[in-house]
Amino acid sequence: MNTINLTIDKKPVSVPAGTTVLEAARSLGIQIPTLCYLGLHDLNIENKPAGCRICVVEVEGRRNLAPACATDCAEGMVVSTHNIRVLNARRTVMELILSDHPFECLTCAKNGTCDLQSMAQELGIREIHYQGEKSTYRKDTSPSIIRDVDKCILCRRCEMMCNDFQTVGALSGVNRGFQAVVAPAFEMNLEYSSCTYCGQCVAVCPTAALTEVDHTGKVLRALADPGKTVIVQTAPAVRAALGEAFGMEPGTLVTGKMVSALRELGFDHVFDTDFAADLTIMEEGTELLGRLTRFLEGDKQVRLPILTSCCPAWVNFFETYFADMKDIPSTARSPQQMFGSIAKTWFAERIGVNREDLVVVSIMPCLAKKYECQREEFSVDGNPDVDYALTTRELANLIKQANLDLKQLPDSDFDQPMGESTGAAVIFGTTGGVIEAAVRTAYEIHTGKSLNRVDFKELRGLENIRSATVDFNGFPLRIGIAHGLGNARKLLEEIREGKSEYHAIEIMACPGGCIGGGGQPLHHGDSSILKARQKAIYTEDELKVIRKSHENPAIQELYASFLGQPLSEKAHHLLHTHYFEKKKRKVSIG
Amino acid sequence: MTSIKVELKQHQAEKLREVCRSFGNQEGELINVLHKAQGIFGYLPAEVQEMVAEELNVPVARVYGVVTFYSFFSMIPKGRNPISICTGTACYVRGAEKVLDEFRKQLSIGIGETTPDGKFSINCLRCVGACGLAPVVMIGEKTYGRVAPDEVKAILKEYEND
Numbered sequence: 001m002n003t004i005n006l007t008i009d010k011k012p013v014s015v016p017a018g019t020t021v022l023e024a025a026r027s028l029g030i031q032i033p034t035l036c037y038l039g040l041h042d043l044n045i046e047n048k049p050a051g052c053r054i055c056v057v058e059v060e061g062r063r064n065l066a067p068a069c070a071t072d073c074a075e076g077m078v079v080s081t082h083n084i085r086v087l088n089a090r091r092t093v094m095e096l097i098l099s100d101h102p103f104e105c106l107t108c109a110k111n112g113t114c115d116l117q118s119m120a121q122e123l124g125i126r127e128i129h130y131q132g133e134k135s136t137y138r139k140d141t142s143p144s145i146i147r148d149v150d151k152c153i154l155c156r157r158c159e160m161m162c163n164d165f166q167t168v169g170a171l172s173g174v175n176r177g178f179q180a181v182v183a184p185a186f187e188m189n190l191e192y193s194s195c196t197y198c199g200q201c202v203a204v205c206p207t208a209a210l211t212e213v214d215h216t217g218k219v220l221r222a223l224a225d226p227g228k229t230v231i232v233q234t235a236p237a238v239r240a241a242l243g244e245a246f247g248m249e250p251g252t253l254v255t256g257k258m259v260s261a262l263r264e265l266g267f268d269h270v271f272d273t274d275f276a277a278d279l280t281i282m283e284e285g286t287e288l289l290g291r292l293t294r295f296l297e298g299d300k301q302v303r304l305p306i307l308t309s310c311c312p313a314w315v316n317f318f319e320t321y322f323a324d325m326k327d328i329p330s331t332a333r334s335p336q337q338m339f340g341s342i343a344k345t346w347f348a349e350r351i352g353v354n355r356e357d358l359v360v361v362s363i364m365p366c367l368a369k370k371y372e373c374q375r376e377e378f379s380v381d382g383n384p385d386v387d388y389a390l391t392t393r394e395l396a397n398l399i400k401q402a403n404l405d406l407k408q409l410p411d412s413d414f415d416q417p418m419g420e421s422t423g424a425a426v427i428f429g430t431t432g433g434v435i436e437a438a439v440r441t442a443y444e445i446h447t448g449k450s451l452n453r454v455d456f457k458e459l460r461g462l463e464n465i466r467s468a469t470v471d472f473n474g475f476p477l478r479i480g481i482a483h484g485l486g487n488a489r490k491l492l493e494e495i496r497e498g499k500s501e502y503h504a505i506e507i508m509a510c511p512g513g514c515i516g517g518g519g520q521p522l523h524h525g526d527s528s529i530l531k532a533r534q535k536a537i538y539t540e541d542e543l544k545v546i547r548k549s550h551e552n553p554a555i556q557e558l559y560a561s562f563l564g565q566p567l568s569e570k571a572h573h574l575l576h577t578h579y580f581e582k583k584k585r586k587v588s589i590g
Numbered sequence: 591m592t593s594i595k596v597e598l599k600q601h602q603a604e605k606l607r608e609v610c611r612s613f614g615n616q617e618g619e620l621i622n623v624l625h626k627a628q629g630i631f632g633y634l635p636a637e638v639q640e641m642v643a644e645e646l647n648v649p650v651a652r653v654y655g656v657v658t659f660y661s662f663f664s665m666i667p668k669g670r671n672p673i674s675i676c677t678g679t680a681c682y683v684r685g686a687e688k689v690l691d692e693f694r695k696q697l698s699i700g701i702g703e704t705t706p707d708g709k710f711s712i713n714c715l716r717c718v719g720a721c722g723l724a725p726v727v728m729i730g731e732k733t734y735g736r737v738a739p740d741e742v743k744a745i746l747k748e749y750e751n752d
Contacts, residue, residue: 163652169648169649170651172649174655176658185639185640185649186636193651
């Protein structure tokens with residue numbers, strides 16, 4: 001590889017050909033400010049439209065300033081990142097962006113976590129010398145995501161995530177000049193577009209142009225209602241990220257403190273979605289083994305590979321783009337919905353509360369969960385199994401409003417029985433975790449042998465698509481794993497073309513799985529945060545006494561006293577679902 | 591932006607597919623395909639964009655993005671008698687803007703719009719190469735030279751029974 005020598009701010013540096021000035025500067029510890037740029041290189045995610053011009057630098061011999069994010073290093077280049085010309089240009093650019101941005105910072109959902117706000121502070125903007133045209137556009141609210149285009153700075157990060165990484169293609173830049181917005185086709189509302197509610201647009205939006213629908217008010221009202229019993233479940237990825245919202249190091253596990261906080265907030269029972277994750281493994285694992293047994297017996301009709309079905313954005317994706325294959329995914333509901341349906345039947349009966357008086361709240365790293373719990377099939381006579389799904393960020397806000405300092409709270413345990421869980425359930429929070437959990441249980445049931453090791457390191461990692469073969473007593477079980485819907489699409493197309501060699505495939509819509517979900521504290525383009533969360537998830541797994549779902553005593557009791565067997569009629573009724581073809585919405589504006 | 595709802599007829603749909611095929615259904619040919627499609631339909635209703643998106647395997651949002659970016663593309667059908675007013679330099683200095691204003695006033699529509707009865711639409715263009723006749727107006731294939739604002743009413747009257 002060619003090496004290129006240049007100097008940046010009088011410091012010599014050698015970099016491989018193809019390195020941008022931005023990257024070369026970072027290797028020297030020089031942090032050139034960026035706004036539209038986003039790079040999660042471990043995940044092959046990059047946005048560098050060079051649109052905002054905040055990262056401009058002076059290159060000796062060039063007439064114009066160059067955007068560092070999109071300028072390749074060249075031999076002998078002399079770059080200056082902070083002379084007066086550069087600083088003035090940056091300030092001008094920033095003032096022009098701000099001249100078309102509403103000044104609502106104090107009441108804005110992104111107040112304190114906004115990249116635009118912190119950039120304005122970093123550049124020392126105290127006055128705006130330009131009176132811009134403040135373009136306005138209607139607000140668009142969907143079940144999960146709110147679009148407030150007035151706050152959009154056209155960085156195109158959302159467009160890149162939606163089109164390039166997720167291949168959903170719901171968002172695109174439309175119109176031009178002051179009328180330019182990022183919008184769905186024909187500027188229809190997001191709800192009618194091909195959006196899957198994965199929330200990755202929200203996860204990368206530098207401002208409050210894209211935010212989640214806030215349900216904290218509804219939860220607070222339920223908690224204040226003496227006639228309601230309010231219970232809460234927390235998804236595995238939340239405990240690995242919540243601490244970040246309180247200034248803790250990424251990857252700090254706050255399971256016990258989170259439980260204390262939820263109890264302080266007034267939830268009557270603090271439960272764990274992990275309980276339902278173990279239940280998912282019982283159902284999905286049994287389904288996998290059922291299909292596998294039929295396959296081994298020579299049944300040609302059996303549908304393999306089986307696909308996991310816990311991720312609601314992924315479910316939306318295949319219902320939209322691969323509806324012809326809707327008999328392939330497992331019929332198991334997601335852990336959130338299994339929890340809700342067991343809570344409002346088995347648990348409600350146990351504590352003698354009517355389902356109408358029981359409010360189930362879930363804390364999720366996810367925006368699609370807000371949509372999922374509103375799906376009609378997950379309600380009984382109009383009463384939803386899960387009433388409200390809050391994001392990790394919303395929980396952090398509730399904790400702050402209750403004057404609690406998460407760091408100082410004592411650790412406490414989840415309530416029983418729906419707080420009991422295993423290490424297998426915890427790893428649902430990361431890419432590769434669901435299939436590893438399924439393998440731990442399916443292996444033991446299939447072979448009748450006890451596993452010597454429960455860690456399947458070959459299934460772990462952050463590569464976009466991974467595959468591994470696990471020896472099932474002489475039968476090589478081939479497993480595929482994809483995170484990100486664009487990667488999932490590749491595996492799905494293989495299946496459609498009859499080229500897939502897998503028996504089971506795990507798919508998560510978000511980068512890294514739920515740890516990188518659209519409802520998590522913002523990573524601001526730092527992939528080391530996702531890695532730290534992933535590590536924390538595996539640590540929690542190792543700390544668990546029981547690490548296989550079928551050994552969860554509370555799950556065993558649930559089957560013994562209520563469900564019977566996995567895939568029983570009752571289990572089918574309460575824990576399984578069916579999928580619908582979603583039409584790529586046709587236009588209906590006229 | 592609104593669109594007028596149309597159902598693509600079978601033969602129109604087939605024609606559009608043929609256009610896409612002639613460009614190898616290549617994503618990179620999107621602008622060329624849209625150009626041809628507008629030639630066929632006179633404009634680009636949503637249904638046409640959806641079909642192009644499907645054939646070229648690009649998100650329909652992206653197709654819409656391209657259609658709204660280039661002023662050449664339109665989602666509004668032209669009138670049966672499309673009025674083109676030259677606003678090139680020569681016509682402009684000879685009073686094209688006043689002529690344009692008069693057409694807008696008489697028809698109560700703006701540039702790029704079509705009258706509700708579908709009879710007229712107004713568009714501006716840059717230089718038709720007949721600067722000696724400035725200001726120039728074209729209605730369909732017919733050219734009017736040295737148009738004065740007070741003649742607009744009479745010109746429109748020619749299309750009374752159309």
